[in-house]
Amino acid sequence: MTIELDVERAARGFTLKQYVICWNGIVWREALRFLHQRERFVSALVRPLVWLFIFAAGFRQVLGVSIIPPYQTYVLYEEYITPGLMAMIQLFNGMQSSLTMVYDRETGTMRTLLVSPFPRWFLLTSKLMAGTLVSVLQVYAYLLIAWFWEVQAPPVGYLTVLPALILSGLMLGALGMLISSVIKQLENFSGVMNFVIFPMFFASSALYPLWRVKESSPLLYYVCEFNPFTHATEVIRFALYGEVTWSSLAVVCGCTIVFMVGAIIAYDPARGMLARRGGPGGAT
Template identity: 55%
Template sequence: MNAYLIALKAIIGREAFRFVSQRGRFIAALVRPLLWLVVFAAGFRAALGLSITPPYATYITYEVYIVPGLCGMILLFNGMQSSLSLVYDREMGSMRLLLTSPLPRWWLLFCRLLASTSISVLQVYVFLAITALYGIRFAWYGYIALLPALLVAGVMLGALGLALSSAIKQLENFAGVMNFVIFPMFFLSTALYPLWKMAESSELLHDICAFNPFSHSVELIRFALYGQFNGIALIWTGLAGLIWVALALWGYDPARGLVRRSGK
């Protein structure tokens, strides 16, 4: 057990040091959602009407609606950024060195996943502190209930990054694969528009958004901010996370993934 904890501390410490030393990464993670909140939301406010739907008990502004989606954006982009660092570590050889540890492979990947998720959660709370200064605030219990929702959503999106990193062979291929994943997941979700609004445009788009695991992670965050529990969102988010964790473990299996590719 002591060896497990030492590995957990070392991996989280390494990721924390990398995060602190890369201030541009922290700033970029905040600028992106703030740009949507301040600039794009101002333009969409007049064009997009919102009805009273759970968890809201009254009409809200568009800025209030997209805050949970922007929290999900931070988790999504940071999960993909973490997968980029995994591809880099694999090319530099440090990832192969890590996976030669006598500890179980699933524990090492879990430590990496927990480290990236912890950083994502920290970024989300900093973003919410800025939105509070901007005038968008939630009840105190909402910020507490938000923590487990962020952890579940962060692990799910981080596991997706792990699974993708096991399939990306070269760092140069990262941008194309990430854009193919990030933007469809974000725009075809409830992060920016409610499902009923998508149904007005296209039933197909509505069904895609309803099936998208990122939509359910956003709704899990949205309900948590109001101190409410969304069981369906939790089930879908957890199920997607389990599937992607299994794919990541399969991809990093020496008999199938990392070792076989590195030997080519």
């Protein structure tokens, strides 16, 4: 084959089928990595179960939850915090994939992805979707165990919650991706824990209904209302009972777009911060 032919072929761009091949490849790699990192799966599962088995059991007596939508009767505290824990699994997963991205950037596998001739927005979106699918699998594994613990949603809820999980997974993954473009080094992940995961989780409706928060601190109530994680939790909570909360859904959709666009800009070679910060892993 001559050089001229190859050069011409390269200029023709990719077909839709090739985009599908690329997307499949990225998702397949994420799935393989997930299968190989069994500890990651186990710890992703143990974390919410500790909250469910221990924290919720202990708090059940302290915090009675009155009837608020979507619940039609009094619910046990375990049942109340389950949507929050589902969102927490996705929050951790989103931040963990951002951690892998920083790590990948340092070892070079991220560069392998970014040197692909496909458009960068496509590569990053595919990667985000791959991470989201992994997080959805983790959530269903949790739901299965919760079922045996007698935290059970209406059967149809297990189906209606799927689109909600995909959406919230995308939002939290996009947030992680955005953060990954800003943190420079691996060690800073503990900073992400302290400054992103904990505040987002605690200042939300995951562990307590917001009307109770309002009683004790109106300021904290507003913080919770502005927290996208609250809305992700509520979208999941309603979907689990076959209902929709439109306001939260709008917030989650909006945040997903904003975070994603932000991440794409941050990873854009012409505008992004990668170049200004001294390159990947500080290499020159």
